[in-house]
Amino acid sequence: xxxxxxxxxxxxxxxxxxxxxxxxxxxxxxxxxxxxxxxxxxxxxxxxxxxxxxxxxxxxxxxxxxxxxxxxxxxxxxxxxxxxxxxxxxxxxxxxxxxxxxxxxxxxxxxxxxxxxxxxxxxxxxxxxxxxxxxxxxxxxxxxxxxxxxxxxxxxxxxxxxxxxxxxxxxxxxxxxxxxxxxxxxxxx
Amino acid sequence: xxxxxxxxxxxxxxxxxxxxxxxxxxxxxxxxxxxxxxxxxxxxxxxxxxxxxxxxxxxxxxxxxxxxxxxxxxxxxxxxxx
Numbered sequence: 001x002x003x004x005x006x007x008x009x010x011x012x013x014x015x016x017x018x019x020x021x022x023x024x025x026x027x028x029x030x031x032x033x034x035x036x037x038x039x040x041x042x043x044x045x046x047x048x049x050x051x052x053x054x055x056x057x058x059x060x061x062x063x064x065x066x067x068x069x070x071x072x073x074x075x076x077x078x079x080x081x082x083x084x085x086x087x088x089x090x091x092x093x094x095x096x097x098x099x100x101x102x103x104x105x106x107x108x109x110x111x112x113x114x115x116x117x118x119x120x121x122x123x124x125x126x127x128x129x130x131x132x133x134x135x136x137x138x139x140x141x142x143x144x145x146x147x148x149x150x151x152x153x154x155x156x157x158x159x160x161x162x163x164x165x166x167x168x169x170x171x172x173x174x175x176x177x178x179x180x181x182x183x184x185x186x187x188x189x
Numbered sequence: 190x191x192x193x194x195x196x197x198x199x200x201x202x203x204x205x206x207x208x209x210x211x212x213x214x215x216x217x218x219x220x221x222x223x224x225x226x227x228x229x230x231x232x233x234x235x236x237x238x239x240x241x242x243x244x245x246x247x248x249x250x251x252x253x254x255x256x257x258x259x260x261x262x263x264x265x266x267x268x269x270x271x
Binding site: 020023024027077078082085086089092103104108109111 | 212219224225251257
């Protein structure tokens with residue numbers, strides 16, 4: 001059996017569907033060929049006509065028009081991710097040039113933040129949501145840190161109040177206590 | 190891999206699985222799995238490199254998009270076992 005006619009299988013042992021085959025073929029196509037097909041997809045040609053050409057040129061037989069529609073929806077998502085990737089690459093280069101002292105984490109944080117706003121500005125809420133997930137995770141982390149700080153602050157304050165009761169009669173200890181209280185208040189702001 | 194690295198690896202594979210055969214940039218994946226709130230860039234890059242070494246993910250270099258990643262059949266199988 002030649003390589004091209006070899007059955008394509010998955011780990012489950014089931015043969016790949018026409019849709020999976022088409023996606024795999026698509027990702028291997030040269031950009032110029034992809035552009036040709038994009039033009040065809042946006043032309044006035046019928047779905048069945050397009051399916052016939054796909055079968056002939058790409059050797060993938062889509063069983064129905066709805067499969068082709070699903071493929072086109074998937075392709076739209078992939079194209080959006082491709083455009084996002086281009087912008088992220090460009091933004092990474094630009095931010096690294098503008099801030100040569102930034103760490104990789106700082107650069108990526110800024111790229112993700114910009115990507116979130118860009119995707120929302122273009123109305124792509126799905127991609128925006130993906131970028132937002134990181135934003136939310138960071139906010140959750142900050143919230144946890146604030147909560148921890150607050151609990152520490154409360155414990156220290158109650159401890160200091162108790163200590164204050166015991167050293168009222170000692171002016172030196174009282175002065176040292178007040179200075180310490182001030183430093184702690186500053187540190188746990 | 191440590192338990193933490195396995196957790197990050199599982200999230201990466203889950204994110205790529207959701208693309209349904211599609212490809213994504215590393216930063217899109219990083220954003221998808223929780224961003225820098227979940228792990229540092231160094232941790233993420235190391236886990237992604239390990240997945241690549243094990244052939245669980247496939248990286249395709251592109252002039253303008255950088256490297257675009259997708260999940261392999263072996264990656265799909267590994268994901269189910271993690």
